[in-house]
Amino acid sequence: MSKTFTLDGQPIPFSTGQTIIDAALDAGVYIPHLCHHPDYTPHGSCKLCSVIVNGRVCSACTFPAAEGQEVLSHTDELNEDRRRITQMLFVEGNHLCPGCEKSGDCKLQAVGYYLGMHDNHFVHFFSPRKLDASHPDVLLDLNRCIFCTLCVRASREKDGKDVFAISGRGINKHLIANSASGLLKDTDLEASDRAAHICPTGAILIKRTGYTTPIGARDYDHQTIAEVSLERERETHDG
Amino acid sequence: MTDKKLKIATVSLAGCFGCHMSFLDIDERIMELAEVAEFDRSPLTDIEHCGNCDIGLIEGGICNSENVHTLREFRRHCKILVAVGACAINGGLPAYRNYIPLEECLGESYLDGIGVENPQIPSDPELPLLLNKVRPIHEIVKIDYSLPGCPPSADVFWKFLTDLLAGREPVLPYELIHYD
Ligand code: SF4
Ligand code: SF4
Ligand code: FES
Numbered sequence: 126m127s128k129t130f131t132l133d134g135q136p137i138p139f140s141t142g143q144t145i146i147d148a149a150l151d152a153g154v155y156i157p158h159l160c161h162h163p164d165y166t167p168h169g170s171c172k173l174c175s176v177i178v179n180g181r182v183c184s185a186c187t188f189p190a191a192e193g194q195e196v197l198s199h200t201d202e203l204n205e206d207r208r209r210i211t212q213m214l215f216v217e218g219n220h221l222c223p224g225c226e227k228s229g230d231c232k233l234q235a236v237g238y239y240l241g242m243h244d245n246h247f248v249h250f251f252s253p254r255k256l257d258a259s260h261p262d263v264l265l266d267l268n269r270c271i272f273c274t275l276c277v278r279a280s281r282e283k284d285g286k287d288v289f290a291i292s293g294r295g296i297n298k299h300l301i302a303n304s305a306s307g308l309l310k311d312t313d314l315e316a317s318d319r320a321a322h323i324c325p326t327g328a329i330l331i332k333r334t335g336y337t338t339p340i341g342a343r344d345y346d347h348q349t350i351a352e353v354s355l356e357r358e359r360e361t362h363d364g
Numbered sequence: 365m366t367d368k369k370l371k372i373a374t375v376s377l378a379g380c381f382g383c384h385m386s387f388l389d390i391d392e393r394i395m396e397l398a399e400v401a402e403f404d405r406s407p408l409t410d411i412e413h414c415g416n417c418d419i420g421l422i423e424g425g426i427c428n429s430e431n432v433h434t435l436r437e438f439r440r441h442c443k444i445l446v447a448v449g450a451c452a453i454n455g456g457l458p459a460y461r462n463y464i465p466l467e468e469c470l471g472e473s474y475l476d477g478i479g480v481e482n483p484q485i486p487s488d489p490e491l492p493l494l495l496n497k498v499r500p501i502h503e504i505v506k507i508d509y510s511l512p513g514c515p516p517s518a519d520v521f522w523k524f525l526t527d528l529l530a531g532r533e534p535v536l537p538y539e540l541i542h543y544d
Contacts, residue, residue: 215454222543223450223514224457229544238541244453244510248503251455253463349538 130194132176139190146174146185149198150358155351156198157207157236159214159325160273161186163358165282168274171214173207173236204240211237212246219254219268220326226335227327229343233271235350257302260309262316262332270300270328280320288314300328370529371417373404373442377431378458378498379424381407382515383449387421389518400529414441419528423448425455426499430492439505444528447507448521450514450543452500459498466496509534513542 129136132149139148146156147163160171169187176185177197185198197203214220214233222228254267272291277300280288288309292301304311314321316331323329340346344353376384384407390397405414414420420442426432439445450456461469475483501507511520520540527534 219463220543221450221454221456221459224460225544234543237543238538241536241541243512243536243541244447244502244507245500246502249454249459249500251459251462251497347539 128190128192130190130192130196132196133199137190137196143190144186145176145178145183145188145190145194145196148190149185150355153355153359154198155354156185157239157350158186158354159232159236159271160275162275162323165275165278168278171210171271171273173210175203175206177203207236208240208242209246211240211242212244214271215245216247216249218271219251225269225327226330227269229340229346230338231327231345232325232350233269235345235353238345239350254299257309259311260314260332263309263314263321264330264332265300265302265309266328266330267300268328269326271326272298272300273325275323275325276300276320276329279323280314280318283319286313286318286320288312288318288320370401370419371404371415372401372406372419372421372525373414373417373438374406374408374421375414375423375434375438376407377422377424377434377452377501378427379449379451379456381423383423383452386513386515386518387448387521390522391518393522397525401525414438417442418444419525420445421448422446422452422501425451425458426495426501426504427458428492428494432495432504435501435504444508445505446524447501447510449511449516453502453510453512454500455498456514462497466494470494511536514544516540517542 129138131137132154135154137148137152137154144167146158146161149156150163156174156176158171158174160168161174167186169184172184174185175182178188179195211233220233222234225231228234256267257265274291277289277291280286287303290301290303291298293299301307302309302312321329321331374384403409404417405411414437420438422435422438422445426435447453451458455462470485474480474485509524511524513520517540520536523536523540524534
């Protein structure tokens with residue numbers, strides 16, 4: 126383990142095959158991300174983890190670390206790009222946080238807070254999406270889906286099921302549930318599945334658990350997503 | 365005419381006045397504010413039209429034609445225009461009607477709703493026309509700053525205004541940024 130690259134000038138050790146984001150995480154350095162989780166195969170879709178590797182923009186969650194690489198992450202320009210990406214995610218979906226059970230525990234929101242995002246900048250789509258409340262224990266609200274595919278990967282890789290998939294392209298892209306009726310109640314999803322708990326936003330919620338945590342005690346009320354992510358994702362990663 | 369107090373105007377468009385109430389939660393600090401600033405058009409003064417101001421605080425989004433005119437009046441007269449709260453920033457709760465066709469909304473309220481008597485869609489020329497969709501204010505005019513929150517806390521108003529009054533670029537610390 127003597128191989129290192131530099132991240133914003135700081136040496137980061139890595140093992141062969143490790144991605145930049147996972148090596149940084151192990152070294153206690155947060156790189157903003159939404160579609161990435163260290164327990165799952167990288168997907169590289171949200172582009173929030175964009176870093177500059179030897180002068181080129183790359184996704185830290187898919188790019189392998191290499192000896193002597195010079196990586197830049199916390200530059201004003203990259204953080205401005207990340208803020209714009211987050212704003213695009215907000216206007217593309219329907220994120221009315223005051224009416225969302227996930228508020229305070231939501232990673233999309235927390236990334237906005239972390240990046241000092243005060244507004245959504247772009248024109249809102251206000252395009253209605255489906256809400257599937259058919260399952261007895263799990264609610265699926267596509268208005269809040271950011272297509273990170275973490276639920277797809279969790280169901281396939283951890284639960285050994287195939288409950289979710291992304292269908293359609295571009296503006297028509299949407300999450301689907303794998304059943305003949307298309308309804309969540311007819312899939313084999315259970316509330317105890319990893320897939321039911323992995324969603325970074327309020328698109329997948331466990332019913333009858335909303336608002337049990339009071340304001341002031343939610344994940345991101347006092348800690349930034351950088352702190353929470355380093356605490357939790359390093360734990361699950363090592364354990 | 366000799367004092368150089370900063371002029372502040374405020375208005376609630378498609379909002380619930382919750383942001384104004386939260387602003388008043390600065391409590392006795394309003395005395396401090398009154399030493400350096402005075403209110404132009406605002407629910408606090410009953411002045412009907414916005415004169416030339418330094419700061420305009422807009423609560424609420426845009427749901428009808430009158431909102432559009434008021435917002436434009438504020439933009440013309442205010443050096444710094446501020447989107448205050450979730451509704452001004454992204455439409456907020458009133459924007460939930462954006463997912464239902466306007467005709468159906470009006471029908472439910474005035475024609476087919478439970479307990480409706482003498483069903484008819486209001487069409488008095490005095491009434492401002494509803495827009496097809498509720499819109500955040502930055503989609504209509506240029507906005508200089510946004511104060512997130514539903515509502516933004518009194519401390520958000522205070523931090524923002526004291527920064528501006530002191531000639532500093534306003535900055536909200538992490539604990540003051542909330543979208544809910
Ligand atoms: S999913 Fe997150 S960002 Fe979207 S409405 Fe809910 S709390 Fe807000
Ligand atoms: S439902 Fe949640 S976990 Fe699944 S793709 Fe959408 S945002 Fe990601
Ligand atoms: S976290 Fe790397 S692209 Fe989403």
